Amino acid sequence: MRDAFGTTFDVDGVYLNTPSIGLPPQPVVAAVSDAVVAWGRAETxxxxxxxxxxxxxxxxxxxxxxxxxxxxxxxxxxxxxxxxxxxxxxxxxxxxxxxxxxxxxxxxxxxxxxxxxxxxxxxxxxxxxxxxxxxxxxxxxxxxxxxxxxxxxxxxxxxxxxxxxxxxxxxxxxxxxxxxxxxxxxxxxxxxxxxxxxxxxxxxxxxxxxxxxxxxxxxxxxxxxxxxxxxxxxxxxxxxxxxxxxxxxxxxxxxxxxxLDAAAVREHAVGLANRVRTGLDLPPAESAIVSVRHPGAPDRLGRAGVRCAVRGGAARLGFHLHNTEDDADAVVEAVRASSSSG
Structure with a gap:
């Protein structure tokens, strides 16, 4: 479980695939689950x-x-x-x-x-x-x-x-x-x-x-x-x-x-993305999405348990509310690891 921006996310590991499927906070999961249960009981x-x-x-x-x-x-x-x-x-x-x-x-x-x-x-x-x-x-x-x-x-x-x-x-x-x-x-x-x-x-x-x-x-x-x-x-x-x-x-x-404070959300997401860019010698940007084209990056991230997508041969990472500095550092460590260590 992770607490972020006043709510809770039930996530273990490094989930950076928000550009494909967003990770809902627990109140969203609970609302949908309750609606499904009510549907199953003919209460809707x-x-x-x-x-x-x-x-x-x-x-x-x-x-x-x-x-x-x-x-x-x-x-x-x-x-x-x-x-x-x-x-x-x-x-x-x-x-x-x-x-x-x-x-x-x-x-x-x-x-x-x-x-x-x-x-x-x-x-x-x-x-x-x-x-x-x-x-x-x-x-x-x-x-x-x-x-x-x-x-x-x-x-x-x-x-x-x-x-x-x-x-x-x-x-x-x-x-x-x-x-x-x-x-x-x-x-x-x-x-x-x-x-x-x-x-x-x-x-x-x-x-x-x-x-x-x-x-x-x-x-x-x-x-x-x-x-x-x-x-x-x-x-x-x-x-x-x-x-x-x-x-x-x-x-x-x-x-x-x-x-939410929109500026704080942007600072959080873009800040984590730029933490990765800095660690991988990429120029800073104003986006929460990072495209990593380092050789072997998708495979290395996959072996490290980082969940992301591959687009055009590059690993695509998206940083949102549930993500942390530890997630960003895990990306840098995985991509920088030598082939022999992976």
Whole structure:
């Protein structure tokens, strides 16, 4: 067990795979476990899940800096962005970063748009030639952070900005409220069960999006049978029916994350990542994700019991709330160990 930021994590060993699957604190685990037990005892009803859905939606809005009325409920980033892609004129020009996560790019390609990949540092200055800029705030592959200030300064008034905050929301405080789309999956840094995702929509884009995926939940309990079409007047009209157990966990995780000192969370996560970078003679960075390309690093880390992912041949490490200096030092020791000692 580890105590961190006022809660407890049931973890032994060195878990640095948050960019793949976040480690929930015990109150989240308990809430979901209790909901599963109640389900198994036939003690649940559909309306009782409306409260956790609303709580999680409100906390996501707080983390992004938008009103809850602008937040759409979904289950995955790609599905939510599919709505956006379908709303664009045919053949729209979409700029994105090299090696962007495909849940961001595939919906636009599948919708028939022209998607152009650029080096991340060139993206801001090229935005005026695009109808849409779609990019992750923090890159999944290696933790590179987009220059949000430059992007905001350079983007043209008619260019839509789509930000995937899946790898940033929960540790990186940033003003994202100006973007047309801010989307995030909940099961990584937001420490929620898989099956919960949210999307904040600007008013100008919401007017253009057709609610083509909407079912009964987009209209509420008064819209479960029969015509005519009747949907919520705000962003809830785009909602997918929620994954109930995922929302139960999110309703605990997201308000807690939103209550924390965001600067302290960032300092903790980035500080540990930079402790590793210093120990491995890598330049400091402003990301909680570290990409380690030292020869044999993934194998050495695996033998040392460090849980992480491999992306592009490099070990990808993510430092979040439960991690400690001992975790960072274990990485440095494992990677620096000679082959004979491993």
């Amino acid at each position: 009803s559909a309306p009782q899940f409306d409260a956790p859905v609303a709580t999680a939606r409100g906390a996501f809005a707080q983390l992004v800096g938008v009103p809850a009325s602008s937040v759409v409920l979904g289950t995955a980033v790609s599905g939510l962005l599919g709505l956006v892609a379908a709303s664009l004129p045919p053949g729209a020009r979409v700029l994105t970063a090299d090696r962007e996560f495909t849940s961001v790019t595939f919906p636009f390609v599948a919708a028939g748009h022209e998607v152009v990949e650029l080096p991340l540092d060139e993206l801001p200055e090229r935005t005026r030639a695009a109808d849409v800029v779609a990019v992750s705030v923090v890159a999944s592959a290696d933790g590179a952070v987009v220059d949000l200030d430059a992007l905001r300064a350079e983007v043209g008034p008619d260019t839509l900005v789509v930000l995937d905050a899946t790898q940033s929301l929960g540790w990186l405080p940033a003003d994202l409220s100006w973007a047309d789309v801010v989307v995030a999956g909940g099961y990584k840094w937001l420490l929620s069960p898989r099956g919960a995702a949210w999307m904040a929509l600007s008013d100008r884009l919401a007017e253009r999006v057709a609610p083509v995926q909407s079912g009964w939940y987009a209209g509420g309990w008064d819209a479960i049978y029969g015509l005519p079409l009747r949907l919520h007047p705000d962003a809830r009209r785009f909602d997918l029916s929620p994954v109930w157990l995922a929302q139960v966990g999110a309703a605990v995780a997201l308000p807690w994350l939103a209550s």
